[in-house]
Amino acid sequence: MNVQYQKLATCLESVRKKINFKPETALILGSGLGDYADEIQIEQTIAYTEIEGFPVSTVAGHKGRFVFGYIQGVPVVIMQGRVHYYEGYPMSDVVLPTRLMGMLGAKKLILTNAAGGLNYEFQAGDFMMLTDHIAIGVPSPLIGSNLDELGPRFPDMSQVYSEEFKKVVRDAAQTVGISLKEGVYVQLTGPAYETPAEVRLCRALGGDAVGMSTACEAIAARHMGIEICGISCITNMAAGMSKGTLNHGEVQETADRVSKQFKELITEIVRKSR
């Protein structure tokens, strides 16, 4: 058996020993959304450290656990704290939790993140639904022998973020009164924020927001045939687009400021996507 698949199988078995719960929808929570998982109807939590072979996150403010439970009656699994490529893990480990949630039964995935705005029409505090992504700044999570058990060698990526899901997200935003932006997310490795020249490059490439996660997880999930939606919280305008310098504190501050709205949006998406 393929080494990567073996690792997934070990993690799956480890989780299955602790809980027999089939999620319909999986969620990955970005900055500022971490405590959303505490507010749902929780069935059980499993710390990443309790799962054999699981990559463990090191970023301050990221809790590392799966939360199993219900949102509006929908069975969900939530990744409270994600694994980032800049932490030094191989890309196969970065997407392992995503794949694991798929193997647990999730057919839908809601990806969230904090991102820098590239589009001058945006401002800090906005929410942007991902219409597509550019992931050429990071290695593909599908490099290496194909995990045939999960999906094909050359998966189609023409509709990573499903049209149907996009409609649900637009609808949900309207219901909760959010003026939702839409655009293309560019994933770079980080951990340094971009230079102004890199920001201009990302914009020239067609990007509307830039960040350090998400696209790789979307690729791994799409490979498995999972239906995906993605939402960025624009926590700041990217480097060089506004006065001053960037820092993680500012990102966190904006994310926290709009987290209530963000949570309402996620809840409504889950409710409407059923």
Ligand code: HPA
């Ligand atoms: N760049 C990259 N990642 C980010 C940013 C940014 O400006 N803001 C939040 N995450």
